[in-house]
Amino acid sequence: MTIHEIQEEIVDEFAMFDDWMQRYEYIIDLGKNLPLIKEEFKTDENTIKGCQSKVWLNGEQLEDKIVFTADSDAILTKGIIAILIRTFSNQNPADILTANMDFIDKIGLKEHLSPTRANGLVSMIKQIKMYALAFNSQN
Template sequence: MSIKDIQEEIIDEFSMFDDWMQRYEYMIELGKSLPLIEEQYKTDENIIKGCQSKVWVHAELNDGKLIFTADSDAIITKGIIAILIRTFSNQKPSDIIAADTEFIDEIGLKEHLSPTRANGLVSMIKQLKLYAIAYQTQLN
């Protein structure tokens, strides 16, 4: 499934909810399905800078595709990273680098987050793309 297809799926899922309380609850549920990072990767190098809560992300290349795992000490943040990982994990680094993240605006996520969480969201996207760039250079 392409990144665009996954983003469309997420937009559809979020459009089923009438209000933001339901959407937050859904994000918390998504956080519970997050592919969890192994304890050995919960290191300072894997912490995303610019997040108010702690978010760890680990990436590895498997058969030309990036596989992300993550965790957070905050339930909403865990939901946010779960959405991003669902979108970008198991994709080629070049596709991750080229992908836009307009779907975040379409589901209204950024405008319903506190400024610090919104900054954290931007930092998470940036970090996932940086991993993709690093692995892409290894592939070339």
């Protein structure tokens, strides 16, 4: 699936819920199902700066795709990074760099987060794009 197709799928999933309490529960469930990052990648180098809670993100290039793994010590934040991992893992670096991020606004995520969590979301996206930039320049 392309990044856009995954984003549209996520928008459709969020549209099924009537209120934000249900959406928060869904985000938490996504976090619970996030494949665990290897302990060796829970380093300061892989910690996303600008997040209120601890978030670790690792990206590895496999052939022409980037595979991301992540974890967080906060359950809601873990769900947020799970959405981003689902969207951008196993994608080409160039596609990640050019991806439109308006699906975040379409699901209303940023406006329903506290300012510090919204800043953390921006930091997570920035870090994913930094990995893409690094791997794209190697090709």
